[in-house]
Amino acid sequence: MKITKIRTAVGPIASAIRNAYISFSTMTINLVAVETDVLRDGKPVVGYGFSSNGRYAQTAIIDERFIPRIMNADSADYAEEETELFDPRAVWSIFMSNEKPGGHGDRAHAAGALDMALWDVAAKVAEQPLWRLISDRFNGGKYDERVLVYPGGGYYYPGKELDGLKAEMEGYREQGYTHVKMKIGGADLALDLKRIEAVIGVVGGGKHLAVDANGRFNLNNALTYGRAMEPYGLFWYEEAGDPLDYQLNAVLGEHYSGALATGENLFSHHDGRNLLRYGGLRPDRDWIQLDPALAYGLTGYLRFLEIVDQHGWPRRRLIPHGGHQLALNMAAGLQLGGSESYPGVFQPYGGFADKIPIEGGYVRLPDEPGLGIELKPELLGEMRRLLGYE
Amino acid sequence: MKITKIRTAVGPIASAIRNAYISFSTMTINLVAVETDVLRDGKPVVGYGFSSNGRYAQTAIIDERFIPRIMNADSADYAEEETELFDPRAVWSIFMSNEKPGGHGDRAHAAGALDMALWDVAAKVAEQPLWRLISDRFNGGKYDERVLVYPGGGYYYPGKELDGLKAEMEGYREQGYTHVKMKIGGADLALDLKRIEAVIGVVGGGKHLAVDANGRFNLNNALTYGRAMEPYGLFWYEEAGDPLDYQLNAVLGEHYSGALATGENLFSHHDGRNLLRYGGLRPDRDWIQLDPALAYGLTGYLRFLEIVDQHGWPRRRLIPHGGHQLALNMAAGLQLGGSESYPGVFQPYGGFADKIPIEGGYVRLPDEPGLGIELKPELLGEMRRLLGYE
Numbered sequence: 001m002k003i004t005k006i007r008t009a010v011g012p013i014a015s016a017i018r019n020a021y022i023s024f025s026t027m028t029i030n031l032v033a034v035e036t037d038v039l040r041d042g043k044p045v046v047g048y049g050f051s052s053n054g055r056y057a058q059t060a061i062i063d064e065r066f067i068p069r070i071m072n073a074d075s076a077d078y079a080e081e082e083t084e085l086f087d088p089r090a091v092w093s094i095f096m097s098n099e100k101p102g103g104h105g106d107r108a109h110a111a112g113a114l115d116m117a118l119w120d121v122a123a124k125v126a127e128q129p130l131w132r133l134i135s136d137r138f139n140g141g142k143y144d145e146r147v148l149v150y151p152g153g154g155y156y157y158p159g160k161e162l163d164g165l166k167a168e169m170e171g172y173r174e175q176g177y178t179h180v181k182m183k184i185g186g187a188d189l190a191l192d193l194k195r196i197e198a199v200i201g202v203v204g205g206g207k208h209l210a211v212d213a214n215g216r217f218n219l220n221n222a223l224t225y226g227r228a229m230e231p232y233g234l235f236w237y238e239e240a241g242d243p244l245d246y247q248l249n250a251v252l253g254e255h256y257s258g259a260l261a262t263g264e265n266l267f268s269h270h271d272g273r274n275l276l277r278y279g280g281l282r283p284d285r286d287w288i289q290l291d292p293a294l295a296y297g298l299t300g301y302l303r304f305l306e307i308v309d310q311h312g313w314p315r316r317r318l319i320p321h322g323g324h325q326l327a328l329n330m331a332a333g334l335q336l337g338g339s340e341s342y343p344g345v346f347q348p349y350g351g352f353a354d355k356i357p358i359e360g361g362y363v364r365l366p367d368e369p370g371l372g373i374e375l376k377p378e379l380l381g382e383m384r385r386l387l388g389y390e
Numbered sequence: 391m392k393i394t395k396i397r398t399a400v401g402p403i404a405s406a407i408r409n410a411y412i413s414f415s416t417m418t419i420n421l422v423a424v425e426t427d428v429l430r431d432g433k434p435v436v437g438y439g440f441s442s443n444g445r446y447a448q449t450a451i452i453d454e455r456f457i458p459r460i461m462n463a464d465s466a467d468y469a470e471e472e473t474e475l476f477d478p479r480a481v482w483s484i485f486m487s488n489e490k491p492g493g494h495g496d497r498a499h500a501a502g503a504l505d506m507a508l509w510d511v512a513a514k515v516a517e518q519p520l521w522r523l524i525s526d527r528f529n530g531g532k533y534d535e536r537v538l539v540y541p542g543g544g545y546y547y548p549g550k551e552l553d554g555l556k557a558e559m560e561g562y563r564e565q566g567y568t569h570v571k572m573k574i575g576g577a578d579l580a581l582d583l584k585r586i587e588a589v590i591g592v593v594g595g596g597k598h599l600a601v602d603a604n605g606r607f608n609l610n611n612a613l614t615y616g617r618a619m620e621p622y623g624l625f626w627y628e629e630a631g632d633p634l635d636y637q638l639n640a641v642l643g644e645h646y647s648g649a650l651a652t653g654e655n656l657f658s659h660h661d662g663r664n665l666l667r668y669g670g671l672r673p674d675r676d677w678i679q680l681d682p683a684l685a686y687g688l689t690g691y692l693r694f695l696e697i698v699d700q701h702g703w704p705r706r707r708l709i710p711h712g713g714h715q716l717a718l719n720m721a722a723g724l725q726l727g728g729s730e731s732y733p734g735v736f737q738p739y740g741g742f743a744d745k746i747p748i749e750g751g752y753v754r755l756p757d758e759p760g761l762g763i764e765l766k767p768e769l770l771g772e773m774r775r776l777l778g779y780e
Contacts, residue, residue: 102656106496245663271634
């Protein structure tokens, strides 16, 4: 088994949405295809990957730093030619060789896109859905047949704040979601509380509603919002302060008795370990949201899981950010707490297999080999076109 | 005052050197030029910047994320047209708008290169050397007339480990340096100790020699090296473990009585604050080495200085990584502890004004306006050629 070519491209994911911190109106997405000499149905197996949302324009890191190292490597360093056995982690070590330690940002996203394509290849070569391959290799064959998913939406609707938001949430309920998330911190506290109460009315109680400040608050605002929201008994209160301000999170946890969630903007197991060391997280209620596609891929996430296990943190209290099929496959195969979902935004990249509905807040997993790109024909077509296959 | 155009380019800095962690053989460097409508001697003022070494291929982040935000901004948002007054920090806020918080890596380097060019412009418009502008704006007019500099070298010489290293160090002494630094961790402890003793023989005592493990050690190896090196009374012991493993640093500091140094791979004031909160640093002996060109520029460093002051950390125990003129100007204008130097490597980007020699381990600052690119004609020529001016 040998990697014969790696292609990259840039695609649009511009979206009209915004959170308390940023607008998504100018974003693009990095695409990767990994081609191999393994044949299935007479055709070479190709794996696809893409970066998760939040930042963009990282393809040069893939093109100029990562790909040359892979193409210059001996395939014997990552695969056994005769058996087709293939370990993406070995390729990961090759493309991350000669990278300085420290400071994890856009590099982690670039690696995440490439790593996603490598695991898609590995699952296709093994003729297994990715969740099953993950389960077999890393979870003793145990897996979940369905995964709790929640839409990461709840945007601001200037001019029709309450009606626009309620309509969005009613849409999610009609699609089968039970738990939802909404943005806070983009308005003043009084308006945000009205918005929260409006959504609670739609979803049947605060325990079905998470709120997300996207890292906007200083400690004082974080505590003020926490005090005001505590009576609602929310599903969680997410990213109150800067993602690296572990102390803010720890102090907030001593004052806010509800669940806290954070981690989507921590991009390595080193940063995840610091969150566990210093963030004051409570294993009976809080959530950690590292996004594999933003944080060196499944390979990076497996290293984080070692830290998670060392710290005695329950895997059920991990719920990755990102709303992509990689996180979904991992949530099933590693038996995490759930996965975010993006119905209707970041299209065609967000969302899961077209044919599988959300039921009672959960989604089942497909049985086809790979990550699942082929189960979203619009996504597959867009990626193949941008990557120059069609 | 208005920014009329921003150019970027990629140049070679490939070097045969390697440290314990990476080789520099395939690296490139990001170049930036900021053009303005301010005239001096009849020509528009242009500022130049480049990224510090370690990672590369970040120009797309500048081109696709940062530059459009600046060019779409109203110049009134960063400058007063009639007076030519100009604050690079306002431009920084514009180009960093719409960037998600958290995870600081390649983005911080891209911002560092652009920010360097902006400060070069600001100093040229003010007709001041940058160290003087920094001193006036941020240090009450106080500055140092000369700065302690040390060469960040001490490489491995396969086959002639001791002779090659001694010759390198003798060269630094002849150039006027008193303090030097060498790599460790790329060989076994016994050979590294022989290398250290060989250099101590050249530089006249351990207090003139810093050693750098480039983040390679786990805690056990860090402690083992520390125990073995403690009797030498070294200038410092740098980056023993992973840059984000603050706990390792804190534990090491409780066992190693000499000076520790770290921070070149922390790329934001958030990470720097975590180092101060959790790294167990000792203000009477340790050193913090954040590199402005890797960490959002002078603008980013000024935010870090606020944290430094809050924590009561002495500015004299800051000594930036990078060996470039930005760090040198800052060391003088902010009265830091010194600056790294790269005589002979990362050329033509490393090193200071050609006409100013190193004397007794110190270098004086030039009086010409700006950062000092024009005082290194080979550097200026290379940058202008790559940026398409010649």
